[in-house]
Amino acid sequence: MASNNADMVSLLESKFGDKIQIQKDVLGTAAIIANNGIHYDVFKAMIEADEKTGITAITGLDFGANLGVYYHVHTTNQFFTIKAVVPTVDPKIKTIVDIHPGALFHELEVTDLFGIVFQGNEFDGHFVLSENWPDGVYPLRKNVDPTKVKLVPTPEREFNKPAEGREVKIIIGPQHPALLEPEKFSVTVDGETVTKVEPRIGYVHRGIEKTTESRTYLQDTYLVERVCGICNACHSYGFVETVERIFNADVPERAQYLRVISLELNRLHSHLLTLGHACLEIGYETLFQYFWRDREPIMDLVELTTGNRVYGSLMTIGGVRRDLNPEHVPKIKAVLNDFKTEKMPFFRKMYQDEPTLRLRMKDVGTLSREDALKLSVVGPVARGSNVDMDIRKIQPYAAYGEIPFNQIVYTDGDTWARMNVRLDEVEESINIIDYVIDHLPSGPIKIDLPRSVPEGEAIACIEAPRGELFYYVKSNGTDMPDRVKIRTPTFANIPSFLKTAIGESIADVPSNFVSLDPCFSCTDR
Amino acid sequence: MADAKTWARVKSPWVLHFNSGACNGCDIEIVALLTPKYDVERFGIKLEPSPRHADILLVTGAVTNQCAERLKRVYDQMPQPKFVVAIGACACSGGVFAGTYNTLGGVDKVIPVSAYIPGCPPRPEAIIDGCVKLLNAINPPKKKKRKQVNGIKEATKSEVVPVVMEVKQDGKQ
Numbered sequence: 022m023a024s025n026n027a028d029m030v031s032l033l034e035s036k037f038g039d040k041i042q043i044q045k046d047v048l049g050t051a052a053i054i055a056n057n058g059i060h061y062d063v064f065k066a067m068i069e070a071d072e073k074t075g076i077t078a079i080t081g082l083d084f085g086a087n088l089g090v091y092y093h094v095h096t097t098n099q100f101f102t103i104k105a106v107v108p109t110v111d112p113k114i115k116t117i118v119d120i121h122p123g124a125l126f127h128e129l130e131v132t133d134l135f136g137i138v139f140q141g142n143e144f145d146g147h148f149v150l151s152e153n154w155p156d157g158v159y160p161l162r163k164n165v166d167p168t169k170v171k172l173v174p175t176p177e178r179e180f181n182k183p184a185e186g187r188e189v190k191i192i193i194g195p196q197h198p199a200l201l202e203p204e205k206f207s208v209t210v211d212g213e214t215v216t217k218v219e220p221r222i223g224y225v226h227r228g229i230e231k232t233t234e235s236r237t238y239l240q241d242t243y244l245v246e247r248v249c250g251i252c253n254a255c256h257s258y259g260f261v262e263t264v265e266r267i268f269n270a271d272v273p274e275r276a277q278y279l280r281v282i283s284l285e286l287n288r289l290h291s292h293l294l295t296l297g298h299a300c301l302e303i304g305y306e307t308l309f310q311y312f313w314r315d316r317e318p319i320m321d322l323v324e325l326t327t328g329n330r331v332y333g334s335l336m337t338i339g340g341v342r343r344d345l346n347p348e349h350v351p352k353i354k355a356v357l358n359d360f361k362t363e364k365m366p367f368f369r370k371m372y373q374d375e376p377t378l379r380l381r382m383k384d385v386g387t388l389s390r391e392d393a394l395k396l397s398v399v400g401p402v403a404r405g406s407n408v409d410m411d412i413r414k415i416q417p418y419a420a421y422g423e424i425p426f427n428q429i430v431y432t433d434g435d436t437w438a439r440m441n442v443r444l445d446e447v448e449e450s451i452n453i454i455d456y457v458i459d460h461l462p463s464g465p466i467k468i469d470l471p472r473s474v475p476e477g478e479a480i481a482c483i484e485a486p487r488g489e490l491f492y493y494v495k496s497n498g499t500d501m502p503d504r505v506k507i508r509t510p511t512f513a514n515i516p517s518f519l520k521t522a523i524g525e526s527i528a529d530v531p532s533n534f535v536s537l538d539p540c541f542s543c544t545d546r
Numbered sequence: 547m548a549d550a551k552t553w554a555r556v557k558s559p560w561v562l563h564f565n566s567g568a569c570n571g572c573d574i575e576i577v578a579l580l581t582p583k584y585d586v587e588r589f590g591i592k593l594e595p596s597p598r599h600a601d602i603l604l605v606t607g608a609v610t611n612q613c614a615e616r617l618k619r620v621y622d623q624m625p626q627p628k629f630v631v632a633i634g635a636c637a638c639s640g641g642v643f644a645g646t647y648n649t650l651g652g653v654d655k656v657i658p659v660s661a662y663i664p665g666c667p668p669r670p671e672a673i674i675d676g677c678v679k680l681l682n683a684i685n686p687p688k689k690k691k692r693k694q695v696n697g698i699k700e701a702t703k704s705e706v707v708p709v710v711m712e713v714k715q716d717g718k719q
Binding site: 150151152153154160167168170172175195196197201202203223224225226227228229231232243244247248249250251253294310313314317320330331332540542 | 563564565566567568569570571572573574575577578581582583595597607608610611612613615616620641642643645646647648649666667669
């Protein structure tokens with residue numbers, strides 16, 4: 022097991038020699054430059070050396086004459102980037118889906134947005150772009166101005182045709198009472214048993230990644246915050262953290278602690294939202310109302326600390342915008358303490374013992390540890406399947422390295438386990454905020470950084486409420502980024518639903534699906 | 547009869563929520579409206595899953611290319627009379643996503659809109675206020691002659707509402 026840096030790098034060096042170039046401390050622990058074809062062997066060697074190896078993201082880049090394909094790979098406690106290059110004309114690269122099924126969605130997205138064909142994983146139609154988007158126009162390439170693209174009439178796709186024989190296709194979405202957001206899932210059933218699930222994402226695709234390239238870094242901080250209205254602080258933090266890594270900036274400690282408060286409040290209200298939503302999906306509306314009633318005081322705390330209920334915009338490049346008012350501390354502590362002592366025991370009792378919840382959640386959508394690793398799932402979904410993967414522990418960011426907290430892991434792998442991971446994390450979040458308020462260091466909350474960011478690239482992984490959130494930023498020395506890549510947790514988690522839903526009853530689809538805490542505005546960006 | 551119909555519509559409007567490519571911020575606030583703190587069901591407002599039963603369409607989001615056609619279809623399925631409320635800066639004018647390649651920049655590019663509620667996202671109170679304003683526009687409150695009891699004017703309905711709202715805000719702070 023190559024669990025530390027030197028092992029994995031020396032293993033690759035000895036195995037591949039001159040075929041690859043290794044740049045240490047670039048884009049994670051090391052960047053590995055490999056040709057088309059060799060990248061497959063490198064990734065295979067990494068998987069064989071470390072069972073926890075998986076794909077974090079695949080980034081497409083446009084260098085003009087060439088297109089870059091960056092495979093961001095995570096191992097037990099490190100991040101690596103495999104850099105491959107393909108020509109712009111007729112770009113083709115070997116797929117890695119056959120050795121790691123979790124890469125499927127990542128590859129499809131790069132194909133749709135950059136036109137890079139992954140040999141062995143070709144597909145027809147669009148994956149995130151709209152159905153009426155013309156074929157052969159790739160919006161993220163530098164020579165394309167996607168705002169001037171003329172849309173075409175919507176073509177008929179195989180996806181929309183009804184099933185044959187005794188199977189029936191049930192279309193869920195885009196407008197559906199169980200989904201707050203538009204996304205389509207076509208579920209094929211034989212009797213009541215699900216045999217196939219086909220997703221059609223892209224209903225919320227707004228083109229944020231391309232738009233960041235034409236706005237300044239400060240404007241982008243607010244733009245990426247609006248990738249998602251629930252885990253917004255995580256998105257703005259992910260972006261500013263990545264930019265600060267390019268700067269190599271030393272952000273004041275007080276700012277880092279204040280950021281943790283914002284991030285944990287984000288996690289708190291997001292988890293409560295999901296825990297309630299799961300009850301709604303199984304028809305337990307009373308408990309849903311209880312969860313949402315008790316979420317409101319947390320929203321008030323977000324408002325108290327940042328000035329706004331939803332979009333706090335606390336993060337800025339170089340620190341935070343707003344200090345904690347000492348007069349607010351007693352109120353924050355009182356609300357959190359009230360939640361912990363008065364509300365938590367009730368919710369815990371419900372999720373542990375309530376027969377309705379157990380019946381609808383136990384042994385539903387069971388994801389084994391092997392599948393969880395193969396599909397590169399993240400966050401509570403992974404931790405519910407006995408994969409101890411919490412970025413706050415693996416690679417601490419902000420002030421997490423100095424804060425004691427427990428990593429929650431359940432072994433069952435079913436819906437019930439995933440929801441209980443979240444319930445336990447609610448309590449951990451409260452403890453973290455308590456600790457941070459007690460140990461808040463003094464000092465400035467912000468350092469001034471220039472508007473133009475020096476040339477360079479960086480990645481950042483942070484633990485959003487739904488799991489690992491990945492940011493990649495490449496700067497070209499101006500005040501606008503050259504490329505911003507966002508890999509959101511739901512994007513990584515949807516493949517697990519496509520697997521676990523099969524063979525189960527159609528009635529269990531909602532409760533199984535909501536246990537991923539799906540967020541489509543994140544997924545599509 | 548016409549009066550009775552208007553009365554029924556205004557006193558119990560059924561709303562349909564459609565997300566046309568929003569970031570979830572406004573959508574969560576709409577759900578928050580239905581939960582105990584804001585509880586719009588006491589005003590007769592009910593979230594209805596089917597467009598065929600809905601009176602008011604609450605649209606959030608900047609309308610993506612993929613959603614535009616569906617939004618039109620959902621609107622066409624609603625029975626007359628129907629009203630559209632654009633919730634949030636994106637639904638009103640594109641908001642932060644104005645100028646992005648895959649959005650149309652506002653609900654009114656696709657369907658007619660009766661009321662705009664700006665904000666990113668608008669507070670639940672603002673959404674309630676917007677809906678009440680729309681309902682008042684549909685059926686303007688009749689001006690009653692003020693009765694005088696011992697020289698003190700009895701407040702009309704429209705005067706009572708703001709007072710109640712003020713008390714609520716004070717109580718919160």
